[in-house]
Amino acid sequence: MTWTDLQTALAADGYVASDDLTVAMHLALTLDRPLLLEGAAGVGKTQLASSMATLRDTKLIRLQCYEGLDAAQAIYEWNYQRQLLTIRAAAEDGETGQSVEARIFSREFLLERPLLAAITQDTPPVLLIDEIDRADEEFEAYLLEILSEFQITIPELGTVSATTKPIVILTSNGTRDLSDALRRRCLYAYVDYPDRETELAILNARCPGVEARLGEQIVGFVQKLRAEDLEKTPGIAETLDFAVALMGLGIADLTEDPAALQHTLSTLLKTQSDRAHITPEVAGRIAGRAA
Amino acid sequence: MSRVTRFAGRDPGPAARVVGFMAHLRENGLRLGVSETDLALAALCEVDASLPEHSRQALKAVCTGCKEEIDQFDALFDSYWLDAGRVKQKIVQTPAVKDDDGVHSSREAQGDDASGAGSVNAPDGGEGEAESEGEGRLIATEVRNLMRKDLRDLVRPEDIAEAEGVARRLGAALRDRRSRRRIAARKGDRLHFRRTIRASLATGGEPVRLLHKHRPDRPHKIVALCDVSGSMTVYAQVFLAFLAGLMRSDPTADAYLFHTRLVRITEALRDKDTLRAIGRMSLMADGFGGGSEIGPSLARFARTYAKRFVDGRSVVMILSDGYDTAPPDVLDAALEDLKKRGCKIIWLNPLKGWRDYAPVAAGMAAALPHLDLFASANTLDDLAALDRELTAL
Numbered sequence: 001m002t003w004t005d006l007q008t009a010l011a012a013d014g015y016v017a018s019d020d021l022t023v024a025m026h027l028a029l030t031l032d033r034p035l036l037l038e039g040a041a042g043v044g045k046t047q048l049a050s051s052m053a054t055l056r057d058t059k060l061i062r063l064q065c066y067e068g069l070d071a072a073q074a075i076y077e078w079n080y081q082r083q084l085l086t087i088r089a090a091a092e093d094g095e096t097g098q099s100v101e102a103r104i105f106s107r108e109f110l111l112e113r114p115l116l117a118a119i120t121q122d123t124p125p126v127l128l129i130d131e132i133d134r135a136d137e138e139f140e141a142y143l144l145e146i147l148s149e150f151q152i153t154i155p156e157l158g159t160v161s162a163t164t165k166p167i168v169i170l171t172s173n174g175t176r177d178l179s180d181a182l183r184r185r186c187l188y189a190y191v192d193y194p195d196r197e198t199e200l201a202i203l204n205a206r207c208p209g210v211e212a213r214l215g216e217q218i219v220g221f222v223q224k225l226r227a228e229d230l231e232k233t234p235g236i237a238e239t240l241d242f243a244v245a246l247m248g249l250g251i252a253d254l255t256e257d258p259a260a261l262q263h264t265l266s267t268l269l270k271t272q273s274d275r276a277h278i279t280p281e282v283a284g285r286i287a288g289r290a291a
Numbered sequence: 292m293s294r295v296t297r298f299a300g301r302d303p304g305p306a307a308r309v310v311g312f313m314a315h316l317r318e319n320g321l322r323l324g325v326s327e328t329d330l331a332l333a334a335l336c337e338v339d340a341s342l343p344e345h346s347r348q349a350l351k352a353v354c355t356g357c358k359e360e361i362d363q364f365d366a367l368f369d370s371y372w373l374d375a376g377r378v379k380q381k382i383v384q385t386p387a388v389k390d391d392d393g394v395h396s397s398r399e400a401q402g403d404d405a406s407g408a409g410s411v412n413a414p415d416g417g418e419g420e421a422e423s424e425g426e427g428r429l430i431a432t433e434v435r436n437l438m439r440k441d442l443r444d445l446v447r448p449e450d451i452a453e454a455e456g457v458a459r460r461l462g463a464a465l466r467d468r469r470s471r472r473r474i475a476a477r478k479g480d481r482l483h484f485r486r487t488i489r490a491s492l493a494t495g496g497e498p499v500r501l502l503h504k505h506r507p508d509r510p511h512k513i514v515a516l517c518d519v520s521g522s523m524t525v526y527a528q529v530f531l532a533f534l535a536g537l538m539r540s541d542p543t544a545d546a547y548l549f550h551t552r553l554v555r556i557t558e559a560l561r562d563k564d565t566l567r568a569i570g571r572m573s574l575m576a577d578g579f580g581g582g583s584e585i586g587p588s589l590a591r592f593a594r595t596y597a598k599r600f601v602d603g604r605s606v607v608m609i610l611s612d613g614y615d616t617a618p619p620d621v622l623d624a625a626l627e628d629l630k631k632r633g634c635k636i637i638w639l640n641p642l643k644g645w646r647d648y649a650p651v652a653a654g655m656a657a658a659l660p661h662l663d664l665f666a667s668a669n670t671l672d673d674l675a676a677l678d679r680e681l682t683a684l
Contacts (some may be wrong), residue, residue, distance in 0.1 A: 002338075002339075002419075003337075003338060003345075019344075019348055020348050021350065023338060023345070023348035023349055023351075023352055024348070024351075025332050025336075026337065026338075027337055027349060027350075027352050027353065030332060031330065031333055031337070033330070038357070038358060078484075078485060078488070080484040080485070083488050084488065084496065084498075087488075087491065087492070087495070087496030090496070091495045091496050097493075097495075099494060100492070100496075101492055103575045104488075123556035132349070157668075162527055174358075174598060174599050176599070176600075176602065177599055177600065180322060180356070183356035183357065184322070184323075184324065184327065184356060186356075187352045187353060188352060188355050188356050188357070188361075189352060190358050190361045231628075238498045
């Protein structure tokens, strides 16, 4: 399978990927490397992982990172309640300490969290580590070990090696600078806002019901809106919401009804000052230019 | 010493050429190891390497690691493989060398990205001067040159050593109990189940000894922005020493200088050799002692670096006298933007120590509502005395 095949396959699933992104994804697959995706919110970083899972017909295992994420939530945790009960029961049966210990620190008592689950599947899953920049630096270091060795050491149980190597996709919004060590272990792709043609293709793939004329107006409008000085620039996800909202309200032409257009802007503008900045007159003017 | 800057026709084979390309990238500041070369070759086998576009995309995915490198990559690729950059590079390099001679520090300049230093320094400094003060342009330029030479005399290594101590104390004062992760501790607020179970094995499953865990303290990250415009010249010695000390004592801190432009000096100040660090800083602080545009500089900071380096656990420390040549509403908007990132903002104004000082400068008045702490500081001792107020934050 060449990268153009991958691009076609992704497109059939409704994900229109740029050449840069497809080549990076293709290399990540063939070279068994993690892929680090950076870019603004809502440009389809997370969506790529779920499209890949659908494409390969495998499980998507997702680890959402947040500040304070630790091994217990990301890798594994012992089932303490069950362990306690077992110890008590064993004490009444007169079982020896050693055999109890062997029993309660076995796989049966282990709660798998995403990272451990990802390396112990039968078929290689897609492992999505979302917003890695939100996790602490200590966790990033731990992640590095797993990404390079594909094995996890549990003190009581020994080392668990990967039965299959998952397809690893990391995403980052750039709220913190990632370490060089992590960056160099991954292939890298920057996902930018799409150009007009690409966005139109995405819109058509995702919302097949949109009329050609309205579709062009929507894309033109959003593209022009991105050029404005906004606090939160709308991503593709917002464009799609906008299109669905317009269809739901039965608006066939953006320039027709400025009031209705203003109502639907809630799907594109997500802060109060952006809302105040794009007044009905400004919105009308942008829509007029986009048409 | 030979610089590999382009595709060599007599190389023995594709592998050697890729190795040459990696050397070319390294020369231009991309951090790549031997394993990347290996990976690059493997990647080229996976695409149709005879098509330049495909090779470009494959190598881009392997060799780059962040947005800046992606932006840089296409030009580097063209210059090596498509022989497009050779002439251009020579042109860029010549003024960079000239520029260094004036400051007697060509050695530091080589450490930097050669083409970057040349093109950033020369034209920008000129422009900034023209913007700041229309009438006194010639004089201002002379002052600037003097200051550039003086910067290393201005800050002595002893000061930096002292400042390091101060910075360490300030860092310790800025502790925060917001970590959500818990670690084992003798007197914690939660049970440490894993350890308790382990310990209970010895007593037949009866958890006799309860072990605890707690939330550890986490230091705030200090982001210091220092005004080095003309009006601040007298205080520069203290503040620059403080910045240098801060960088040395706290590996997470971040530092910037601004006058009419904003420069990030974190990397430069991390240089192990103290004097060389100051030397590198003076190269970057081109325009030192010129006009001040606090508002636009902070706005630029909020739009660019702050998005990457400032979060809810940061303390933004602004060292400035508040005399801004730009309209105050720019400063107001910039601080409001910055505040939205959840950080604390501290403004240290050397003039505040004066008797009868009132923040009447329009810029200062606009900034006040956004500040968590507004204090005076014109000596290292003043800075050291701040730790009690910082603890209260």
